[in-house]
Amino acid sequence: ESFLVKKVWRFLKKAWDLGVDDPRIFFHCLKVGIALSIVSLFYYMRPLYDGFGGNAMWAVMTVVVVFENNVGASVCKCLNRICGTSLAGSLAFCVHYLASKSGHKFEPFIVGTSVFLLASVATFSRFIPSVKARFDYGAMIFILTFSLVSLSGYRVDELLDMAHERISTIIVGTSLCILVSMLICPIWAGGELHALINRNMDKLANSLEGCTGEFFKSNGGLGESNKESNEKLLGFKCILASKANEETMAKFALWEPAHGQFNYKHPWKQYLKIGASIRSCAYCLEALNACINSDHKIPESIMKHVSDTCLRVSSNASSVIRELAETIKTMKRSSTIDVLVGEMNSSVQELQEDLKSLPQNETPIIDMIPVLTCVSLLIEIANRVEAIVDA
Amino acid sequence: ESFLVKKVWRFLKKAWDLGVDDPRIFFHCLKVGIALSIVSLFYYMRPLYDGFGGNAMWAVMTVVVVFENNVGASVCKCLNRICGTSLAGSLAFCVHYLASKSGHKFEPFIVGTSVFLLASVATFSRFIPSVKARFDYGAMIFILTFSLVSLSGYRVDELLDMAHERISTIIVGTSLCILVSMLICPIWAGGELHALINRNMDKLANSLEGCTGEFFKSNGGLGESNKESNEKLLGFKCILASKANEETMAKFALWEPAHGQFNYKHPWKQYLKIGASIRSCAYCLEALNACINSDHKIPESIMKHVSDTCLRVSSNASSVIRELAETIKTMKRSSTIDVLVGEMNSSVQELQEDLKSLPQNETPIIDMIPVLTCVSLLIEIANRVEAIVDA
Numbered sequence: 001e002s003f004l005v006k007k008v009w010r011f012l013k014k015a016w017d018l019g020v021d022d023p024r025i026f027f028h029c030l031k032v033g034i035a036l037s038i039v040s041l042f043y044y045m046r047p048l049y050d051g052f053g054g055n056a057m058w059a060v061m062t063v064v065v066v067f068e069n070n071v072g073a074s075v076c077k078c079l080n081r082i083c084g085t086s087l088a089g090s091l092a093f094c095v096h097y098l099a100s101k102s103g104h105k106f107e108p109f110i111v112g113t114s115v116f117l118l119a120s121v122a123t124f125s126r127f128i129p130s131v132k133a134r135f136d137y138g139a140m141i142f143i144l145t146f147s148l149v150s151l152s153g154y155r156v157d158e159l160l161d162m163a164h165e166r167i168s169t170i171i172v173g174t175s176l177c178i179l180v181s182m183l184i185c186p187i188w189a190g191g192e193l194h195a196l197i198n199r200n201m202d203k204l205a206n207s208l209e210g211c212t213g214e215f216f217k218s219n220g221g222l223g224e225s226n227k228e229s230n231e232k233l234l235g236f237k238c239i240l241a242s243k244a245n246e247e248t249m250a251k252f253a254l255w256e257p258a259h260g261q262f263n264y265k266h267p268w269k270q271y272l273k274i275g276a277s278i279r280s281c282a283y284c285l286e287a288l289n290a291c292i293n294s295d296h297k298i299p300e301s302i303m304k305h306v307s308d309t310c311l312r313v314s315s316n317a318s319s320v321i322r323e324l325a326e327t328i329k330t331m332k333r334s335s336t337i338d339v340l341v342g343e344m345n346s347s348v349q350e351l352q353e354d355l356k357s358l359p360q361n362e363t364p365i366i367d368m369i370p371v372l373t374c375v376s377l378l379i380e381i382a383n384r385v386e387a388i389v390d391a
Numbered sequence: 392e393s394f395l396v397k398k399v400w401r402f403l404k405k406a407w408d409l410g411v412d413d414p415r416i417f418f419h420c421l422k423v424g425i426a427l428s429i430v431s432l433f434y435y436m437r438p439l440y441d442g443f444g445g446n447a448m449w450a451v452m453t454v455v456v457v458f459e460n461n462v463g464a465s466v467c468k469c470l471n472r473i474c475g476t477s478l479a480g481s482l483a484f485c486v487h488y489l490a491s492k493s494g495h496k497f498e499p500f501i502v503g504t505s506v507f508l509l510a511s512v513a514t515f516s517r518f519i520p521s522v523k524a525r526f527d528y529g530a531m532i533f534i535l536t537f538s539l540v541s542l543s544g545y546r547v548d549e550l551l552d553m554a555h556e557r558i559s560t561i562i563v564g565t566s567l568c569i570l571v572s573m574l575i576c577p578i579w580a581g582g583e584l585h586a587l588i589n590r591n592m593d594k595l596a597n598s599l600e601g602c603t604g605e606f607f608k609s610n611g612g613l614g615e616s617n618k619e620s621n622e623k624l625l626g627f628k629c630i631l632a633s634k635a636n637e638e639t640m641a642k643f644a645l646w647e648p649a650h651g652q653f654n655y656k657h658p659w660k661q662y663l664k665i666g667a668s669i670r671s672c673a674y675c676l677e678a679l680n681a682c683i684n685s686d687h688k689i690p691e692s693i694m695k696h697v698s699d700t701c702l703r704v705s706s707n708a709s710s711v712i713r714e715l716a717e718t719i720k721t722m723k724r725s726s727t728i729d730v731l732v733g734e735m736n737s738s739v740q741e742l743q744e745d746l747k748s749l750p751q752n753e754t755p756i757i758d759m760i761p762v763l764t765c766v767s768l769l770i771e772i773a774n775r776v777e778a779i780v781d782a
Binding site: 014015018019025026028029030032033034036037040057060061064065111112115116117119120121123124125127128130140143144147148151240241243244280283284286 | 402405406409410416417419420421423424425427428431448451452455456502503506507508510511512514515516518519531534535538539542631632634635671674675677
């Protein structure tokens with residue numbers, strides 16, 4: 001039993017740490033609570049209650065379902081919900097009208113087939129990538145509303161009234177959501193994306209330096225402590241896995257209004273491109289890292305011959321990346337970037353010269369070459385990134 | 392105007408192709424239609440209608456919201472929905488009871504605070520990774536039901552009746568969903584995962600052969616046509632991006648009952664490990680590919696010296712991977728795998744010998760070395776994968 005208690009305790013501890021690490025989670029939870037409390041006022045205040053009737057539960061439902069972690073996602077869901085509901089509602093009304101005109105006998109069939117057909121088509125549309133990216137939730141709401149309205153239409157006849165009420169409650173719910181999520185400690189998907197890309201660039205620079213440092217440790221001084229360097233290695237692993245995250249953020253960022261340093265038409269897609277470039281650098285690092293961990297032993301002479309230049313290349317590349325990160329952060333074209341890229345290129349050339357003049361008697365250049373490959377790739381990428389960043 | 396028509400037409404064409412490529416999408420859409428039609432019968436059949444009352448709409452809603460592409464996801468959502476609803480319902484009932492005992496004056500406050508608190512806590516729990524992976528949807532439903540019940544409890548007093556009806560309609564809806572998704576052309580998340588891993592292995596083998604083939608094209612005959620080899624390159628890019636997909640599938644596969652060749656306790660997590668190994672091979676390939684596309688020119692002599700052995704290494708590695716794919720497909724331990732791995736190892740050693748005996752006068756071994764790095768990594772990975780596959 002005490003084992004169970006311990007387990008639960010550890011679980012709670014971990015959960016709490018999660019929140020302490022990122023206090024915005026707490027804020028988000030409180031925001032959900034606040035939004036729900038405001039909505040529940042609709043139940044308690046008589047006049048409002050009379051206005052919205054039993055449908056007030058739709059407002060509650062909307063808040064719960066639509067409220068998301070960042071503003072973009074909330075706005076996207078809200079608009080989807082409103083559009084889906086109104087579209088489905090009006091379509092269902094048309095079908096209902098047609099069905100009632102065609103006589104009592106055919107009514108169930110018409111309603112039934114239309115539900116079947118439209119549900120299938122809408123489900124299909126959710127598989128189309130361009131629809132899925134933007135209107136996935138809307139399509140679901142469309143099916144839901146359409147089937148609810150056209151089926152309940154069979155029983156209830158005050159369809160128009162109901163539709164009116166339903167849509168007004170949903171609008172109340174959604175606008176409340178948008179307001180709360182934008183006004184109280186807003187978390188912008190765009191800002192998150194911005195920060196993520198920035199963080200990834202820093203991580204990349206650190207990992208690059210860390211890896212090469214590790215590789216030439218025997219020469220290049222004592223190197224850092226094991227734990228710290230491990231953390232740096234972990235850094236680029238994060239980059240490898242962050243693709244899905246970036247895409248979601250970029251998707252939601254498109255829905256956000258102008259805020260802070262970002263305009264409405266901020267080129268979010270560029271972030272994805274930059275992210276992809278960063279990731280391709282990280283792939284190189286992964287390969288490089290594999291070399292570091294392999295157990296080939298490298299003759300001292302060769303090590304000595306190249307290590308200085310290699311370290312210079314990597315530190316130059318890192319400073320290019322850091323400068324780019326800075327550029328992105330401040331969104332101002334950096335004046336020193338060209339100089340830095342030039343330095344990096346010249347150090348790469350130096351390295352190539354070094355290699356040519358290598359004492360040609362041993363092979364395990366093997367373990368060193370990827371550094372070069374990686375670095376030359378880095379230059380390409382750095383150049384590309386530089387060209388991209390005009391935001 | 393004709394431009395618009397054309398655009399719409401192209402969009403529809405593309406959507407249709409999507410379905411033709413993967414007919415299961417059509418089946419899925421039809422399944423949703425069928426499930427909805429069956430549910431709508433509840434509205435038309437008098438006796439059933441009387442039993443479930445206006446709450447029958449909850450059955451419709453459940454079907455729409457819960458029905459997912461693969462069986463695992465549907466089951467997961469169904470169970471989440473049932474658990475979330477019952478838990479929240481009973482909790483809300485307790486709170487309501489307490490509130491009504493404490494007198495009319497305090498009731499709104501107690502209800503309000505409990506909604507606020509529980510909503511915040513439940514939202515927080517959705518951020519805990521282990522909860523998020525399994526009960527994300529359940530937590531949302533919990534908040535939804537709790538707030539609906541405790542708020543509506545303030546007005547309606549036949550709470551027990553309502554709860555009973557609500558839960559029975561949801562159970563009807565969910566069991567219908569599970570039945571339809573399992574009985575009519577089921578798509579199993581487990582099967583999908585299995586096929587995905589298999590496909591990825593084949594792609595990896597093809598890419599590996601394609602890349603090395605491309606690299607030594609000048610020697611190794613005419614090589615394949617440009618388009619085909621490009622497709623092979625694309626192959627490993629898919630692997631790089633398939634991580635999120637694999638994880639989702641594995642998550643849902645855990646919820647699936649035994650089916651086909653898979654037992655209930657099929658080691659789905661192993662698939663993730665294998666997937667990760669495949670991906671690390673793909674990272675190497677990415678680096679290798681960068682070498683191929685670089686514009687270093689390699690002296691003929693060196694090319695001739697190693698190309699045969701390199702090609703042999705890569706084809707051996709590919710056949711190991713293919714054999715592993717076969718092993719996974721049939722889930723039987725392959726008898727030839729050890730021989731193949733042995734062959735691969737010996738060819739790698741041969742390559743190392745070759746490198747040692749290289750005419751030591753030119754440097755651009757640069758461009759060739761990654762092949763070796765990659766291959767030696769491959770061996771490691773292949774061995775690890777082999778150890779893993781006992782399923």
